[in-house]
Amino acid sequence: MEFGSIIKTAEETKVSIALAFPDVYEVGMSYLGFKILYHILNAQPGVAAERTYAPWVDMEAKMRENSLPLTSLETMKALNKFDFVGFTLQYELSYSNILNMLDLGGITMLATERTEDDPLVIAGGPCVFNPEPLADFIDFFIVGEGEEVMVEVMDLYKKWKNEGKPGGRKEFLERVVQIPGIYVPSFYKVDYLEKETQGIPAGCVKSVTTVNSLAPTAVQKRIINDLNTIDYPTKPIVPYGEIVHDRIMLEIFRGCSRGCRFCHAGMVYRPVRERKPEVLKKLARQLVDNTGYNEMSLVSLSTADYSCLEPLIHDLINEFKEEKVSVSLPSLRIDSFSVGLAKEVQAVRKSGLTFAPEAGSQHMRDVINKGVTKEDLMNAVGAAFENGWSQVKLYFMLGLPGETDEDILAIAELAKAVQGKYKEVTGKGGAKVTVSVASFVPKPYTPFQWVGQNRLEEINRKQMLLKDALKIKNITYQYHDSITSVIEGVFARGDRRLGKALYLAWQRGAKFDGWSEHFSYDRWVQAISDAGLDKDFYATRERAEAEVFPWEHIQPGVSRQFLWNEYEKSKTGTLTDDCRHGDCTGCGVCPALDAKIIDWKSSVL
Amino acid sequence: MKLRMQITKEAGIRFVSHLEYTRTIERAIRRAKLPVAYSEGFNPHIKFSLASALGVGITSQAEFVEIELAKEIDITVAVEKLTEALPMGIHIKAADVVGSKTPKLMAIASGADYYVRIPCFGDCLEQLQRFNSAESVLFQKPIPKGRGKTKEIQVKDFIKKVEYDYSNKELELRFACKITTTGSMKATELLKILRDQFSVPLILEQADIQRTDLYAVNDKGRKKMLIGN
Numbered sequence: 032m033e034f035g036s037i038i039k040t041a042e043e044t045k046v047s048i049a050l051a052f053p054d055v056y057e058v059g060m061s062y063l064g065f066k067i068l069y070h071i072l073n074a075q076p077g078v079a080a081e082r083t084y085a086p087w088v089d090m091e092a093k094m095r096e097n098s099l100p101l102t103s104l105e106t107m108k109a110l111n112k113f114d115f116v117g118f119t120l121q122y123e124l125s126y127s128n129i130l131n132m133l134d135l136g137g138i139t140m141l142a143t144e145r146t147e148d149d150p151l152v153i154a155g156g157p158c159v160f161n162p163e164p165l166a167d168f169i170d171f172f173i174v175g176e177g178e179e180v181m182v183e184v185m186d187l188y189k190k191w192k193n194e195g196k197p198g199g200r201k202e203f204l205e206r207v208v209q210i211p212g213i214y215v216p217s218f219y220k221v222d223y224l225e226k227e228t229q230g231i232p233a234g235c236v237k238s239v240t241t242v243n244s245l246a247p248t249a250v251q252k253r254i255i256n257d258l259n260t261i262d263y264p265t266k267p268i269v270p271y272g273e274i275v276h277d278r279i280m281l282e283i284f285r286g287c288s289r290g291c292r293f294c295h296a297g298m299v300y301r302p303v304r305e306r307k308p309e310v311l312k313k314l315a316r317q318l319v320d321n322t323g324y325n326e327m328s329l330v331s332l333s334t335a336d337y338s339c340l341e342p343l344i345h346d347l348i349n350e351f352k353e354e355k356v357s358v359s360l361p362s363l364r365i366d367s368f369s370v371g372l373a374k375e376v377q378a379v380r381k382s383g384l385t386f387a388p389e390a391g392s393q394h395m396r397d398v399i400n401k402g403v404t405k406e407d408l409m410n411a412v413g414a415a416f417e418n419g420w421s422q423v424k425l426y427f428m429l430g431l432p433g434e435t436d437e438d439i440l441a442i443a444e445l446a447k448a449v450q451g452k453y454k455e456v457t458g459k460g461g462a463k464v465t466v467s468v469a470s471f472v473p474k475p476y477t478p479f480q481w482v483g484q485n486r487l488e489e490i491n492r493k494q495m496l497l498k499d500a501l502k503i504k505n506i507t508y509q510y511h512d513s514i515t516s517v518i519e520g521v522f523a524r525g526d527r528r529l530g531k532a533l534y535l536a537w538q539r540g541a542k543f544d545g546w547s548e549h550f551s552y553d554r555w556v557q558a559i560s561d562a563g564l565d566k567d568f569y570a571t572r573e574r575a576e577a578e579v580f581p582w583e584h585i586q587p588g589v590s591r592q593f594l595w596n597e598y599e600k601s602k603t604g605t606l607t608d609d610c611r612h613g614d615c616t617g618c619g620v621c622p623a624l625d626a627k628i629i630d631w632k633s634s635v636l
Numbered sequence: 637m638k639l640r641m642q643i644t645k646e647a648g649i650r651f652v653s654h655l656e657y658t659r660t661i662e663r664a665i666r667r668a669k670l671p672v673a674y675s676e677g678f679n680p681h682i683k684f685s686l687a688s689a690l691g692v693g694i695t696s697q698a699e700f701v702e703i704e705l706a707k708e709i710d711i712t713v714a715v716e717k718l719t720e721a722l723p724m725g726i727h728i729k730a731a732d733v734v735g736s737k738t739p740k741l742m743a744i745a746s747g748a749d750y751y752v753r754i755p756c757f758g759d760c761l762e763q764l765q766r767f768n769s770a771e772s773v774l775f776q777k778p779i780p781k782g783r784g785k786t787k788e789i790q791v792k793d794f795i796k797k798v799e800y801d802y803s804n805k806e807l808e809l810r811f812a813c814k815i816t817t818t819g820s821m822k823a824t825e826l827l828k829i830l831r832d833q834f835s836v837p838l839i840l841e842q843a844d845i846q847r848t849d850l851y852a853v854n855d856k857g858r859k860k861m862l863i864g865n
Binding site: 032033034269271272273320321322323324325354355 | 681
């Protein structure tokens with residue numbers, strides 16, 4: 032077992048939970064959320080939290096051939112022997128793996144058919160803000176940050192178990208639903224419009240009502256008000272093999288209030304809450320001592336926005352210089368300040384720098400509220416080139432609302448301008464520019480939740496348009512499979528009727544859909560249609576303002592009115608400021624959650 | 637000054653690759669906070685090396701690591717610290733300190749002993765004798781990254797004979813394998829030769845292979861331990 036893993040004996044274990052990541056070990060072990068929960072849960076007396084991952088297809092074949100169940104790593108216990116199996120919902124295309132893992136773990140697939148012998152199957156993570164496509168398979172969801180609520184759930188289970196599990200699963204669900212942040216899908220009934228009503232088509236949600244009086248009408252997300260008060264994993268597991276993010280992850284803050292209108296994380300993780308620099312330095316020291324890693328990444332949704340970043344980086348670099356521990360930043364803001372920081376942290380290695388203008392034209396960037404100009408980008412890459420970089424990667428999205436062909440061609444223009452800047456700064460050509468383009472998928476709880484996603488043919492056409500425009504020396508064009516975005520789009524804004532499609536697709540072999548070699552578009556389209564559903568209804572349909580969405584009884588705190596206003600503003604390209612430094616934008620999160628922004632610079636001054 | 641240690645690679649981590657095993661040791665050294673020497677350059681790394689790479693799936697009682705130190709340390713303290721920092725599956729069996737100028741372990745390791753337990757369904761004694769008495773056994777050894785290309789090697793240059801013990805459909809083998817500057821042989825290759833060229837009915841996938849020793853060989857052809865002399 033890896034260094035730092037925790038194995039509890041059967042005698043020590045009153046309640047057991049398998050933290051299940053629906054992808055391979057190397058991906059799952061890189062996920063900070065489970066590092067945190069593993070630590071917090073195992074610190075509880077009587078609680079044993081173990082890990083399990085999706086076996087790769089060759090391993091799965093061997094397991095099935097030899098009738099071996101999927102087990103945890105720690106005690107090699109089959110998943111169906113746990114009290115809880117907890118999945119994280121990181122991306123929609125991992126849902127088929129959840130079903131496959133339940134099957135491999137010997138757990139009854141449908142929540143309604145589970146018996147007292149089955150574990151309670153629970154789930155949380157970013158996609159929990161529309162958990163409806165998984166409603167058939169999950170006993171209850173944990174909405175929001177898990178540090179406190181997971182412990183409350185474990186305590187409740189211990190108590191119920193000590194009492195002799197009165198009332199069985201149903202009673203446990205009735206008890207657990209009374210904990211804030213818990214969503215029990217079977218306690219809710221969804222009605223759909225039978226015919227078009229006030230411009231809203233038949234098949235849309237008419238209402239979501241509770242069928243158990245103990246269930247709240249809406250489940251509010253849980254957050255940790257002050258990150259400085261909670262435990263952070265300072266002894267994470269150090270794997271033998273190389274994982275995707277093979278370094279120390281120091282989480283410096285949560286939330287982001289820049290307000291990019293496409294960004295799901297920016298809306299659902301509000302408000303911004305920073306850790307104190309002193310706390311971070313202490314954590315960093317313990318992490319270096321306990322792991323032996325020689326690299327530390329300062330993680331958050333937008334690391335360059337940490338209010339005390341410069342002094343923090345200085346202090347960390349000085350502290351760990353002798354031990355040859357480097358500090359890295361996962362993302363850069365588009366300004367020269369960020370380039371200066373990048374120069375400092377990777378003092379020597381001149382690998383490429385990555386920026387995310389997200390859109391090519393100023394109009395499009397204003398539509399998405401990116402708040403970045405061409406001049407900002409030119410200053411940033413200019414600074415990078417002056418400091419010796421010659422490779423730049425630029426991230427964009429295709430298929431944004433209201434996008435024209437001109438907007439797309441502007442991406443190529445921007446890439447050329449970056450090359451031009453290199454010539455201007457260095458007097459020679461040859462800057463390598465990589466243009467990486469993703470297809471935009473509208474997500475719930477963003478201002479674009481009303482938007483129709485581009486059709487597959489349209490995305491393909493736009494990709495080719497850009498490809499032709501980017502046939503330029505030293506510019507590399509990378510783009511994602513458009514077909515995966517279609518299915519991602521269906522499930523992102525889907526309802527619980529999609530459970531059937533998911534089940535059919537899994538039965539027909541869907542797994543590892545996030546891996547293009549395993550993704551079959553035809554299989555998904557067929558499964559959706561065999562479930563009596565229409566993919567375009569979910570993905571490409573523009574919604575009316577008053578439409579009731581399938582996810583609105585799960586609440587991240589941002590108000591519907593704020594999101595709609597933002598959508599309206601996007602149509603005219605009107606910007607909204609970051610509330611962190613400017614005025615309150617009225618998103619509603621702070622009053623809804625009784626929380627406040629924690630920004631150390633402002634609070635010190 | 638260099639710290640040399642004999643360490644294990646036990647059954648629980650037998651499928652960890654050589655690169656992963658090396659990285660695991662490096663992290664343990666860092667956790668133990670030994671006063672190690674770093675390489676120069678932009679990407680400084682700890683100056684340490686292993687004597688010989690072990691194939692995936694093989695356990696070992698005799699892996700050797702040497703770590704270059706920046707200053708002197710008490711060997712007992714170092715072993716204590718490292719023991720605490722090592723993950724499951726790696727133990728320190730012996731430790732020693734040598735001067736910086738001592739030749740690298742990699743350069744002096746010239747032989748390895750193996751112990752194999754493997755299911756064997758049928759007669760094998762006569763075939764094994766035939767292997768032992770053969771003057772020449774040739775093998776087409778795949779060239780690393782050679783895209784299926786092979787080169788012919790003389791097995792007897794590396795493995796002279798095997799000791800064996802057969803009972804209850806299980807064959808136990810013990811043999812010494814020479815390591816030269818231009819290469820060596822894998823234990824799995826010998827098993828393949830025994831099966832394919834000498835018709836020993838082995839189930840290769842179920843072989844349990846252990847490296848029991850790794851050593852230098854002196855001018856007289858005698859075994860010489862890598863540390864502690």
